[in-house]
Amino acid sequence: MSYSWxxxxxxxxxxxxxxxxxxxxxxxxxxxxYFRTYNGxxxxxxxxxERFNNSAKLLRIPLTLTKIEAESILKELLSLTQMDDVxxxxxxxxxxxxxxxxxxxxNLLIRxxxxxxxxxxxxxxxxSIITHNYTRDIPEIKTTDYKRxxxxxxxxxxxxxxxVLYHTNGLLTEMSxxxxxxxxxxxxxxxxxxxxxxxxxRTVMELAKPDFQITESDIQVEELFEADEIFTTSTNKxxxxxxxxxxxxxxxxxxxxxxxxxxxxxxxxINNW
Amino acid sequence: MSYSWxxxxxxxxxxxxxxxxxxxxxxxxxxxxYFRTYNGxxxxxxxxxERFNNSAKLLRIPLTLTKIEAESILKELLSLTQMDDVxxxxxxxxxxxxxxxxxxxxNLLIRxxxxxxxxxxxxxxxxSIITHNYTRDIPEIKTTDYKRxxxxxxxxxxxxxxxVLYHTNGLLTEMSxxxxxxxxxxxxxxxxxxxxxxxxxRTVMELAKPDFQITESDIQVEELFEADEIFTTSTNKxxxxxxxxxxxxxxxxxxxxxxxxxxxxxxxxINNW
Numbered sequence: 001m002s003y004s005w006x007x008x009x010x011x012x013x014x015x016x017x018x019x020x021x022x023x024x025x026x027x028x029x030x031x032x033x034y035f036r037t038y039n040g041x042x043x044x045x046x047x048x049x050e051r052f053n054n055s056a057k058l059l060r061i062p063l064t065l066t067k068i069e070a071e072s073i074l075k076e077l078l079s080l081t082q083m084d085d086v087x088x089x090x091x092x093x094x095x096x097x098x099x100x101x102x103x104x105x106x107n108l109l110i111r112x113x114x115x116x117x118x119x120x121x122x123x124x125x126x127x128s129i130i131t132h133n134y135t136r137d138i139p140e141i142k143t144t145d146y147k148r149x150x151x152x153x154x155x156x157x158x159x160x161x162x163x164v165l166y167h168t169n170g171l172l173t174e175m176s177x178x179x180x181x182x183x184x185x186x187x188x189x190x191x192x193x194x195x196x197x198x199x200x201x202r203t204v205m206e207l208a209k210p211d212f213q214i215t216e217s218d219i220q221v222e223e224l225f226e227a228d229e230i231f232t233t234s235t236n237k238x239x240x241x242x243x244x245x246x247x248x249x250x251x252x253x254x255x256x257x258x259x260x261x262x263x264x265x266x267x268x269x270i271n272n273w
Numbered sequence: 274m275s276y277s278w279x280x281x282x283x284x285x286x287x288x289x290x291x292x293x294x295x296x297x298x299x300x301x302x303x304x305x306x307y308f309r310t311y312n313g314x315x316x317x318x319x320x321x322x323e324r325f326n327n328s329a330k331l332l333r334i335p336l337t338l339t340k341i342e343a344e345s346i347l348k349e350l351l352s353l354t355q356m357d358d359v360x361x362x363x364x365x366x367x368x369x370x371x372x373x374x375x376x377x378x379x380n381l382l383i384r385x386x387x388x389x390x391x392x393x394x395x396x397x398x399x400x401s402i403i404t405h406n407y408t409r410d411i412p413e414i415k416t417t418d419y420k421r422x423x424x425x426x427x428x429x430x431x432x433x434x435x436x437v438l439y440h441t442n443g444l445l446t447e448m449s450x451x452x453x454x455x456x457x458x459x460x461x462x463x464x465x466x467x468x469x470x471x472x473x474x475r476t477v478m479e480l481a482k483p484d485f486q487i488t489e490s491d492i493q494v495e496e497l498f499e500a501d502e503i504f505t506t507s508t509n510k511x512x513x514x515x516x517x518x519x520x521x522x523x524x525x526x527x528x529x530x531x532x533x534x535x536x537x538x539x540x541x542x543i544n545n546w
Contacts, residue, residue, distance in 0.1 A: 004293060017290030018298060020277060020382055025291060026364070027419040028301040060424045089373070091299070094423055099389065100362070103423060109293055116372065137410060143420060146300040148410060150367055150376060151333045 003080045005073045005110040010080070013111055022107055024093030026100055030144040031055040032091040035199065036115060036235055038273035040084060042074060043235075047199045052090050055141045061092055061106050070110070077112040087113045087235070091144070116236055122162075123263070126243030126255050127232070129175065130161045131221055135168045139194050149176040163232075165224075165245065168194055172219045178234035180242070182219060182227040183258045192216035200233040200266075207265040212258070229256025231263075238270075239263035276353045278346045278383040283353070286384055295380055297366030299373055303417040304328040305364040308472065309388060309508055311546035313357060315347060316508075320472050325363050328414045334365055334379050343383070350385040360386045360508070364417070389509055395435075396536070399516030399528050400505070402448065403434045404494055408441045412467050422449040436505075438497075438518065441467055445492045451507035453515070455492060455500040456531045465489035473506040473539075480538040485531070502529030504536075511543075512536035 002013040024030030033052040036043055049067055056063040070090075078086055089111045095104035134148050152164055165180060166173050173194040174180060179201040181190045188208060190201065208214045224230060229251045230242040239262045241255030255263075275286040297303030306325040309316055322340055329336040343363075351359055362384045368377035407421050425437055438453060439446045446467040447453060452474040454463045461481060463474065481487045497503060502524045503515040512535045514528030528536075 006293075013293060016293055018293060018295075020279075020286060020289055020291060020364075020384060022291075022298065023423065025295065025298040025303070025366075026305075026417060027423060028303070028417045029420045029423040030298070030301070032299075058424075059420065060427060091293075093298075100386070101419075103426060111293060113373070134410075137407075137418075137421060138424075144299060144301045145410075145418060145420065146374075147302045147332065147416060147418065150296065150300060150302040151331075151411075153376060154333060 001081065002114060003077050003112050005077060007107055010073075010076065016109070018107065018109075019096045021096035021098060021100070022093055023095060023097050023103065024091070024107070024144060026097065027094070028143075028145060029059075029061070029103070030091060030093040031059050031061065031142055032089060032144055033142055034087060034089050034235060036087040037078065037085045038270045040078065041273055042088065043270065043273060044199050044203065045071075047202065051142070051197075051199065052092075055143070056092055058138065058141050059143065061094055061103070063092060063106070063108070065108060073110055077110065081112050083114070085115060087115050089113055118236065123240060123255070126241035126253075127163065128161050128244035129163045129165050129242055130156065130159055130246055131224075132164045132166055133169060134166045135173070135194060136166070136196075139173065139196060142196055146176065159247070167221050170221050172221060172224070175232050178232040178237050178240075180230065180232050182223060183229040183231075183256060184227050186212065186258070188212050188214040188258065189217050189219055190214070191219055193218075198233055200235055200238065203269070204233050204239060204262055204266060207269065208262055224250070227251065229259050231255075231259040239266050274354060275387060276350050276385050278350060280380055283346075283349065289382070291380065291382075292369045294369035294371060294373070295366055296368060296370050296376065297364070297380070297417060299370065300367070301416075301418060302332070302334070302376070303364060303366040304332050304334065304415055305362060305417055306415055307360060307362050307508060309360040310351065310358045311543045313351065314546055315361065316543065316546060317472050317476065318344075320475065324415070324470075324472065325365075328416075329365055331411065331414050332416065334367055334376070336365060336379070336381070338381060346383055350383065354385050356387070358388060360388050362386055391509065396513060396528070399514035399526075400436065401434050401517035402436045402438050402515055403429065403432055403519055404497075405437045405439055406442060407439045408446070408467060409439070409469075412446065412469060415469055419449065432520070434517075440494050443494050445494060445497070448505050451505040451510050451513075453503065453505050455496060456502040456504075456529060457500050459485065459531070461485050461487040461531065462490050462492055463487070464492055466491075471506055473508055473511065476542070477506050477512060477535055477539060480542065481535055497523070500524065502532050504528075504532040512539050
C-alpha cells in the first residue's frame, strides 16, 4: 500500500485528496523532488533535501518543514508501506487560493511510492530518443511543468522513441527527466547550463573523476552524431545508454564501454548504500 | 455557495477533491478557460467553448464532453448557486496517472465561482504594472502555467504594481492574464503573435472597428512610453487603462478618451447581454 503525508496528516495515498483551489493544480505553481531508498536508506538524502529547499527558495514558496521533521516522516511512511525500498516524492505548491490567484499557506505532500518496474532489456539495448527545441522555464528548478513532454507522447509513440532530449536552438540541455553525457575518445562531456543539476549526474561525475576526463561544457546537437557513446542519468535510469537519436544510430548501436563501466560503478555504490 | 461538476458528479466545491495522481497537479499538464455570465447568460459562450476545445486539441488532451452536455451543466450549476451571475472555470487535465507520467482518462472540472469583487477606483485611476522578459510556453493555449507570475508576486508588491506585462526580448506580447492595446494619434494597435487571443480582446476590437483604425502588429517595449494611452482587456478587467508602467507615467497619467469610450461601449454591450 502507498502512504502519503499531506500538511501534517498521514493517510493512504488513495485517501489523500487535494482541494481544487490548490495553486499547483489551478496555476501550475508547484515544485517537487523525487528520490529512492536503497537498502531502506534514502539515497543521497542530504543532496535531495538541499535541492528541494533551493527550488522552493527560487520559486518563492516558503518551506517551513525542518530536515529533522522530514526525516521522521520518511521513516514513518517507509515503515507503513512494509516494503524494503520505496521512492519518495516531495511536492510543494503555493497553497489553496480562494481567489484562484494569490499564494496562501503552502501545501506540502510527501508520498511514498512503489518503485517503477525497470526492465533489464533497456540497459542491454539502450534507449531510442528524439531531440526537441524547447527550453524549460526556470530550468534550475524542479518545477511540476512537464506539459511539453506530455503533449509530445503521441509523437514519441509514432517515432518509436522512449523519451525526448531538449535543446535551445541547437544547444543541448537535458532530457525530459534526466541529464545527458557524451563520450568521445574516452573523454566525457555534459551540458553545463540550462539544466536541472541531477543528483545522479553529480554522483556519476564523482564516480568517473578518478579515471576519466569529465567536463561541463556547451554541446551542440550535431555533436551527438559524432559521439562514440552517449548516456543519460537519473534516479530511475541510473546510467542508461542512448543508442538511437532521431532515428540515427549512436556509436556502434549498443551501450559502450564507458557507459557500462559507469553503470557498474553506480551499481556497486547502491548495492553497498 | 460554490458548486462544481467533476467527472460527471456535482457537489459543493469545498467537497470536490482531486487525487494526488492528477497530471495537472503532478505534472502541470492542464488547461482551462474562464468566463462569466451577464444577466444569467454566459457571455460569448460559443467563442469560449471553441477556444477551450482548441486548447485541448493543441495540448493533446481529449475532450469528450459535448457542447450540449456542457450547457446543461452550466445551467444546473448556476441554478444551484442561487446567484444572478457567476464566473465559470473549465479545467481539463491529463487524468490520474498511477505511474506519475502517462496520460489516462482526462479529468474535467467545471466550477461555478463567485465573481471577483472589482473596485470602481481602479477604472478611474488606471493600473500600475511592470514589464518582464518572459515567453509563455505554447502561448496560444490557455494552460494552467502561471508559475512565473506567482513567483513575481513579491517583486510586484515591492514595486507597487498590480500586474506584469510580458515581452520576448523587447517584443511585447501580453499581460499575465489579459491583452494589451496602445493608442497613438487616435490609432489603436495590439500585439499579433505570441499571445493568447482573448475573447474580450476580440469583443473590444469589434466594438472599436466602426470608428477607429485598429491593427494587429509587432510592438516594441519602447513604444509603450510614446503612447497616448494604453489599456488592457480581459473578462474581469473589461477595458482597463494602464497609467504607470515600470514607474513611468503613460500619456497624462489618467485613463484616456479612447479607453473610456471603449469601456463605455463594452458596458453597454454587457448591460444588454
